Amino acid sequence: MKIRTATPADLDAITAIYAQAVREGTASFELVPPGQDEMARRMAAIAAHGGPYLVAELDGVLAGYAYASAFRPRAAYRHTVEDSIYVAPGFQGRGLGRALLTALIEASERRDYRQMVAVIGDSGNEGSIALHRACGFAHMGTLVATGLKFGRWIDTVLMQRPLGAGAADLPGM
Template identity: 50%
Template sequence: MSATTIREAQEKDIPAITAIYQYAVLNETASYELDPPDEAEMLVRMRFLMGQDYPYIVAVDKQGAVIAYAYAGPFRARPAYRWSVEDSIYIDPQARGRGLGRDLLKRLIELCEEKGFRQMIAVIGGADHAPSIRLHETAGFRTIGIFEGSGFKFGRWIDTVFMQLRLGDGRHSLPDETSYPGTLYK
C-alpha cells in the first residue's frame, strides 16, 4: 500500500483542512489572508467549489489522516474567464518534502483537463517562495508575470508570481460552449 492516497475531499476532512490552512495563513505567504477562517467558513468554501464542479482533493496517510489538500477554483469572477482555473495546494508542515505537492498538482491538472478547463493559473505569494515556483515549473507552468510589492504581510511587501499552464488544447481551439466544465456560469 502506498504511503499516501489522493482522493476527493469530504466534509469530514474540514477540521484537518482548516488546521493546515490556519498554519499557512499565520506563518507563510502562500495565502494573503491575515486571519485564518474557522471550520464553518472553510466548509462554506469547500461546498461552493465542489457545488460548482471544481475539483477538491486531499492526500491522506496510511492512518487516514489528511496531510495535504488541493483544489481548483475560478481564476476570476467574470464569465469570460470561465475556462480558466486557479490552483491552490496546502501541505501540513510535518508532511513536506514527500512529493505530496507534485502528486496533488498532477492529479488536479488531470481532473481539470477531464472537466474541459483550458488554462490553469498559479498565483504564488512571494517571488522567494522557491518550492512552490519549482513545483509549478516541474509541472510545465511558465512564469507570466510578477506583481512587485502587491501584498503586505508580516510587516513587509511581498511580490506575487503568476504562472500559467495550458490544459488540453488551451487557446488553440474553441471550447464547446454547451459543455462548460463548471456550473458557475450556466
C-alpha cells in the same frame, strides 16, 4: 499515498492545515485564519463551480489538499481555474505537493477547463515556483509588493499552464 476527492468530513484537517499556513507563511495573503464554517462555504463554492477539490492521505493522515477554483468571477473566465495547494508541516518534501498538483491538473482537464493559473504568494517561495515549473507552468510575471504581511511587502508570482487542448480549439467542439 492516497489522493481522493475531499469531503466535508475532511474539513477539520483542511482548516487546521490552512490556519497554520495563514499564521506562519506567505502562500496566503490572509491575515486571520478562517474558521471551519468559512472553509465549508469555500468548499461548497468550488463544488458549485465544478472544480476539483482533492486531499492527500499519507500513513492514514490527511497531509495536504488542493483545489481548482474560479480564476475570476466574470463569465468569460469560466474555462480558466486557479490552483491552490497546501501541505501540512511535517509532510513537506515527500512529493505530496507534486502528486496533488498532477492529480488536480488531470481532474481539471477532465472537466474541460483550458487554462490553469497559479497565483503564488512571495517571489521567495522557491518550492512552489519550482513545483509549478516542473508541472508545466510558465512564469507570466511578478506583481511587486502587492501584499503586506509580517511587517514586509510581499510579491505575487503569476504562472500559467494550458490544460488539455488549451487555446487550440473552443470547448465543446
